[in-house]
Amino acid sequence: MKNKTIREWAVRILLLLVGLTIAHLGVTLFLQADLGSDPFNVLIQGLFRRIPWPAGLEMTHGRVHIGVSLLIILILLLVDRSYIRIGTVLCMALGGPIIDMFTLLLQKVIHRESPLPWRLFCLVLGCVILAFGMTMVIKSEAGTGPNDLVGVVISDKLHRKFGIVRILTDVCFAGAGFLLGGTLGVGTVICAALVGPVAQIFLPFSQRICERALGKLS
Numbered sequence: 001m002k003n004k005t006i007r008e009w010a011v012r013i014l015l016l017l018v019g020l021t022i023a024h025l026g027v028t029l030f031l032q033a034d035l036g037s038d039p040f041n042v043l044i045q046g047l048f049r050r051i052p053w054p055a056g057l058e059m060t061h062g063r064v065h066i067g068v069s070l071l072i073i074l075i076l077l078l079v080d081r082s083y084i085r086i087g088t089v090l091c092m093a094l095g096g097p098i099i100d101m102f103t104l105l106l107q108k109v110i111h112r113e114s115p116l117p118w119r120l121f122c123l124v125l126g127c128v129i130l131a132f133g134m135t136m137v138i139k140s141e142a143g144t145g146p147n148d149l150v151g152v153v154i155s156d157k158l159h160r161k162f163g164i165v166r167i168l169t170d171v172c173f174a175g176a177g178f179l180l181g182g183t184l185g186v187g188t189v190i191c192a193a194l195v196g197p198v199a200q201i202f203l204p205f206s207q208r209i210c211e212r213a214l215g216k217l218s
Contacts, residue, residue, distance in 0.1 A: 011213050012142040016087045019136025021098055026130030028102035031061070033119040033126065034112035036187030039174035040147040044068060046180025062096030069095065072146035076153060083153055087143020095145065123187050131198035135206035
């Protein structure tokens with residue numbers, strides 16, 4: 001029983017890592033398109049661009065992402081540590097480096113000087129890829145990323161509908177990021193309008209993938 005539990009968790013973590021990598025490929029695509037990002041990464045962009053980081057730190061978007069995610073986890077540990085699972089820590093630790101890795105791979109393929117139609121295509125493609133990766137992370141049931149947990153915890157503690165809380169937290173992320181210098185544009189609107197519905201389409205597909213992977217343990 002113990003071995004089966006360990007094996008099951010190993011598979012769930014692997015599924016989470018696959019989903020996390022896919023999701024951050026999508027994030028990198030619309031970051032590189034520079035037409036506006038998802039609300040949380042608008043905040044990360046703003047912090048990265050505005051704060052006068054010491055030269056010795058060699059900060060990147062990914063490293064700022066890790067720092068903010070770690071701060072969120074520390075706050076959640078004080079509020080209610082039951083929300084923190086191993087997947088939450090993995091999302092915090094690996095999300096930023098994955099973005100940095102894909103940025104290095106894609107920086108010559110898509111960037112702010114690329115033709116607008118190509119940037120728009122990559123933006124939409126990024127949203128679709130993000131939606132699929134996000135559903136893989138969710139269905140792995142190994143944990144949720146720190147930024148997504150913000151809305152979950154507030155919703156639970158205030159007994160408010162998650163949908164409304166998620167919209168408000170996204171508005172706060174995007175607004176703060178924009179004031180700090182993050183790119184708030186058509187991409188942010190497209191992301192907000194597209195990712196949810198596309199994720200809804202992918203959810204049953206991702207559910208089947210995870211069930212089949214876990215079913216092989218039986």
